[in-house]
Amino acid sequence: MPWSSEGGNGGSWKPGSPGPWGQKPGAPPPEFEEFLKRAQEKLKQWMPGPGAMGGRGLLALALVGTIIWLLSGFYTVGPNEVGLNRIFGRYTGKTGPGLNYNLPIPIGSVEKLPVTDRNTTNIGFGLRQDARTSDGQIPLDLPEESLMLTGDENIADVKFVVIWQIDPVRPEDYAFNISNQRETVKAVAESAMREVIGRGQIQRILTADRPKIESDVQELMQKVLTGYKAGILVLQVQLQSVDPPEQVIAAFKDVTAAQQDQNRLRNEAEAYANRVVPEARGKAAAIVQEAQGYKIQSVAEATGQVSRFAQIYAQYKKAPEVTRERLYLETMERVLGGMDKIIVDQSGGQGQGVVPFLPLGQLTPLVSEGGRK
Numbered sequence: 001m002p003w004s005s006e007g008g009n010g011g012s013w014k015p016g017s018p019g020p021w022g023q024k025p026g027a028p029p030p031e032f033e034e035f036l037k038r039a040q041e042k043l044k045q046w047m048p049g050p051g052a053m054g055g056r057g058l059l060a061l062a063l064v065g066t067i068i069w070l071l072s073g074f075y076t077v078g079p080n081e082v083g084l085n086r087i088f089g090r091y092t093g094k095t096g097p098g099l100n101y102n103l104p105i106p107i108g109s110v111e112k113l114p115v116t117d118r119n120t121t122n123i124g125f126g127l128r129q130d131a132r133t134s135d136g137q138i139p140l141d142l143p144e145e146s147l148m149l150t151g152d153e154n155i156a157d158v159k160f161v162v163i164w165q166i167d168p169v170r171p172e173d174y175a176f177n178i179s180n181q182r183e184t185v186k187a188v189a190e191s192a193m194r195e196v197i198g199r200g201q202i203q204r205i206l207t208a209d210r211p212k213i214e215s216d217v218q219e220l221m222q223k224v225l226t227g228y229k230a231g232i233l234v235l236q237v238q239l240q241s242v243d244p245p246e247q248v249i250a251a252f253k254d255v256t257a258a259q260q261d262q263n264r265l266r267n268e269a270e271a272y273a274n275r276v277v278p279e280a281r282g283k284a285a286a287i288v289q290e291a292q293g294y295k296i297q298s299v300a301e302a303t304g305q306v307s308r309f310a311q312i313y314a315q316y317k318k319a320p321e322v323t324r325e326r327l328y329l330e331t332m333e334r335v336l337g338g339m340d341k342i343i344v345d346q347s348g349g350q351g352q353g354v355v356p357f358l359p360l361g362q363l364t365p366l367v368s369e370g371g372r373k
Contacts, residue, residue, distance in 0.1 A: 069104060152201050
């Protein structure tokens with residue numbers, strides 16, 4: 001045989017020589033030839049000869065075609081998708097991620113929806129492709145969408161973004177109840193924003209009411225879409241900018257500055273009033289209390305004097321001379337008690353009438369100071 005082992009490297013076959021089974025160069029092995037012959041003979045038994053088609057051949061073709069057609073009904077649903085099955089156009093159910101089956105076209109069909117993907121809709125502005133920018137896009141103003149009328153008959157330029165997704169619980173509503181879903185979301189968002197802006201005042205809209213506007217628009221959008229049975233969940237509404245129209249921005253800035261000055265002056269005046277008014281009220285209360293105290297003191301003193309006078313008068317009626325002498329002495333004591341005095345004896349005698357008087361009251365402080373020294 002031409003099959004040989006050379007060089008101790010095992011069996012090898014030289015090109016151009018018969019194969020290891022004795023067949024011609026390039027011919028398949030005899031086992032494979034035998035397999036092909038048997039397959040051809042079996043196929044000839046089922047297939048008709050030239051120019052004629054037997055019943056068994058038609059049945060075989062129909063059977064093979066049917067099997068292939070049925071196998072084409074297998075499909076795969078991604079992890080972020082839900083499959084919607086239809087038979088003759090009628091919805092029959094939904095399938096989750098993985099390998100699933102439905103009757104193939106033309107009887108059945110499958111629509112796959114990305115229920116976990118978040119979609120973004122811009123209102124009042126768009127993005128235009130431009131290779132000259134870093135991100136390849138430039139913003140584009142859409143004033144027919146962004147200009148809105150406020151409740152106090154001013155105009156506000158409102159640009160915002162709506163983030164939404166397909167409801168994973170009822171994706172069939174999204175697929176079958178509304179057409180052109182993205183345009184529907186955009187129309188509902190613009191309508192809801194116009195309604196909320198139409199209820200507000202321009203100054204509040206430009207400053208403090210932005211979070212409230214976002215939540216109100218989201219709630220109103222969800223209510224409308226739920227009423228449409230659109231199968232859409234509104235996740236968030238984000239205000240990008242809220243400005244007056246470009247033609248009146250300067251005037252609005254002046255008005256805003258004037259209102260800020262007004263608020264500042266009002267706050268300063270209120271702070272001054274809060275400081276001065278309590279002080280004045282405190283002083284007034286102190287004066288009233290002093291007057292009431294003086295009144296009580298005066299009445300009490302007068303009452304005491306009247307009582308004392310009544311007591312003295314009662315004693316005076318019993319002993320007028322003694323009472324007069326006592327009143328005189330008490331009066332002189334009260335009048336002369338704090339004065340410097342010189343006592344003169346005017347009684348008859350040989351003296352000069354001057355009685356030596358030692359000012360003990362004036363000497364007492366001097367003695368005390370000398371003792372401390």
